[in-house]
Amino acid sequence: MNILINNLSDRISSKEEKLLQAVHNVLKSGMIVLGPEVKAFEAEFAKYVGVTHCISMANGTDSLELSLKALGVEKNDKVGTAANAGMYTTTAVLAAGATPVFMDVDFKTRNATLDSVKTAISAGAKVIVVTHLYGQGVKEIEQIADYCKNHNVGLIEDCAQAHGAIINDKMVGSFGDVASFSFYPTKNLGALGDGGAVVTNSDTLADTLRRLRQYGWSTKYHVDLKNSRNSRLDEIQAAILRVFLPQLDQDNQKRRDIAAYYLKNIKNEHIVMPQMIDESYVAHLFVVQCQNRESLKAHLFEKHIYTDIHYPVPDHKQSIISSEFTDVTLANTEQLSNEVITLPCYPEMTLEQLETIVEGVNSWRK
Structure with a gap:
């Protein structure tokens, strides 16, 4: 599934x-x-x-x-x-x-x-x-x-x-x-x-x-x-x-729990994980980084795990305005746009789904 x-x-x-x-x-x-x-x-x-x-x-x-x-x-x-x-x-x-x-x-x-x-x-x-x-x-x-x-x-x-x-x-x-x-x-x-x-x-x-x-x-x-x-x-x-x-805080905690599960169980040296899981974080998206994300994305897709990229194009590089910002360099933003990839994270996820995702990420080789 x-x-x-x-x-x-x-x-x-x-x-x-x-x-x-x-x-x-x-x-x-x-x-x-x-x-x-x-x-x-x-x-x-x-x-x-x-x-x-x-x-x-x-x-x-x-x-x-x-x-x-x-x-x-x-x-x-x-x-x-x-x-x-x-x-x-x-x-x-x-x-x-x-x-x-x-x-x-x-x-x-x-x-x-x-x-x-x-x-x-x-x-x-x-x-x-x-x-x-x-x-x-x-x-x-x-x-x-x-x-x-x-x-x-x-x-x-x-x-x-x-x-x-x-x-x-x-x-x-x-x-x-x-x-x-x-x-x-x-x-x-x-x-x-x-x-x-x-x-x-x-x-x-x-x-x-x-x-x-x-x-x-x-x-x-x-x-x-x-x-x-x-x-x-x-x-x-x-x-x-x-x-x-009325259920928002409870759902946010479920999201944090999912994020904490990922942090504890994903063990892949090629994946950079987010670092803060506290009340300042409500895990709207669980975003990791890797230098060959298309390979990771394809690997997970083969295992029927969907991912997304949030976001692949920095605003100053968007075609409608890029000509106006040719002198703008945002080093961190530009690197992140090439490395970020989002894993599933929503309150209704099951332990079986999380285990499948963790196994998929851990089995990927750069």
Whole structure:
């Protein structure tokens, strides 16, 4: 039997009765958009993260773009971002008319550092986006937040892969001016369709974001805010997220347990393993490194084990913008893009599946 990189059918079947009831309740209510399920989810998720406001949206990319706009990013402004996270943040930066200032990442954590943030701010970044990649919270996020505040630079936390990660007893998403979340189905907290949200402690930013997600309305049909759009989380998706949210911490622990099992049992000198398994890590993706990953990928595929590459092309090397960044060199980012490979890691995995994967990795020869 194939071992998939993620198996949503297992996740859905584990909550099928509650999910069907949640959908039925929405259909029976007749409230489809911005109704009681959305309001309830926003309140529950804000409380979970430890912030005052949650503004739900249609997807995680909208959440990033509208966060940039809420912080005043305009055409030709500069935004600091890492280049190893699949182009998602860079897409939002470009959509806002801004220019990315690419930050290299730490080779071991694969995340941006305080030093890289300082460099981006020195280069003129008006806003910094810090991504908690692969479920690993940025260890220096508190210092980064203080530095940005002291230099009057906006800070967005990209938490699309890190729902529930904790740094210094605080949830990621509670450090920046705003934080963006994705609820794409494969996320640690995922809907059964697209969805996203922005969280913040600022009443002013929350008000701006609520207007940005709905045409720029001040009141119904009265538009007073430019660069807005229609980006709303559906009632059905909000109801589904409310089913999964209470189990998020438990599922995150299962992910950590899987990661710990890999760390203990994978014994292959050609594989570089991640190093931190603590509450700052929610194991959204279990990413290892090797210098001949195509060989490893093919070897595992022969054993019916699926893998993926997160991510093969650094943002500054993407064809749509590479000509503008020919002078940019990000040594760690570029090496990682050639070496990273993702093993299956999701809460519903069985011990038999894990044993098969470990045997497959350990039997590979470079």
